[in-house]
Amino acid sequence: MKERKTSGVYEKILEATIRCLAETGSNAVSLRDIAKLANVALSQIHYYFENKESLLIEAASYAIRKGVEGLREELSNATSVDERIKKASHYLRSNHVLGSDWQKVYFDLLVISIWNPNMAKAMKQRQEELVQVILAEDMQIGIQDTGMARLVLAALDGLALQFFQGARREEIAAAYDQLEKALLTFVSIRNR
Template sequence: MVRISALRRTGYKKSEASREQVIDAAIRVLAKQGIAGTSVQDIADAAGLSKGAVHYHFESKEELLERVLDRCCEIVEARIRAVFAEGGLPLERIHRALVEMWTVRRDSVREMRVLTELHILARQNKRIRKACGEALQRACRQMIDTGLDQLLAMGLKPRVSVEIIPRLIMATLDGLALQQEIDPVSPETESEMIRALQATTMALFEL
């Protein structure tokens, strides 16, 4: 019995490892080729596994895309939490978080490229739209818990519902990132935009 249990644990670890392998490979391929240009076979090849192995872990491409969405959000959110956790005054920490949120969009890191692809797909795919909506809600909650609560603790009161503020910030950053792709601005203008965004955020609060 001990030997059988050990074998099962080993098999489980291998299964989890190959599952993670598929997700990581999917992010790499999707960031490079886009969703429309990527097949399950492409992902299997990048992972060094068979197509059957991919289907063993994920019943459909949609299920795989949902897990890819989760992983991309985790990676981006971890970057923002890391810079916010570096310490300093609340306003300094919020400024660093805004800079990082802009940086991941401006540099079009692969996770953000994949998230953009998934958001486009969400317009036609109800299952992916639901997953993207849930991811947005989690991101908003993280922003409130890790950043905006700091302002509330300082005694500042929101002029609008605090639930709206993260959506306004992310929508502004997403729009600016799209403009940056079409008509890039100088680093000086970028810095000015971040300062303006910070000022806009602070204007949503009052003493």
């Protein structure tokens, strides 16, 4: 990826990539499809990205960064760990997990990473970034253990995947409630 991210074209391409991937998946999407949806010339995609793989990797990073920015904003005025956990749960539940485009893209690229070493390396980095977000001091959700952060990420991924596989929204919401209670209990016990 070239360091020419200053124009709005770069962001338009990433947004279009996420929408295309969410609609058709990585196997069916082409750079031409993305260029058409972004209303840019194909050459503009090649100007910013070496190939389709680098575009997909950057689209995953972009989607995750936007989600993290939104979560940080949501948590910015919470005053207690309990309130932060509840707000984080609500934000993830309503904005990013249940049927969202970014989650479809994330799972699609995780599947590709099983066979593609470059994608595996990139998606491992994305997952490590998410673990670090869960552990971050500015998140202040009371999780300071890497193992627990990985467990939370696995639970969130698992709930989203179950939703995509047909679990009812009410069932997933109930599971979120249980995850929230478990985190509140964990933090309460840890702080004793």
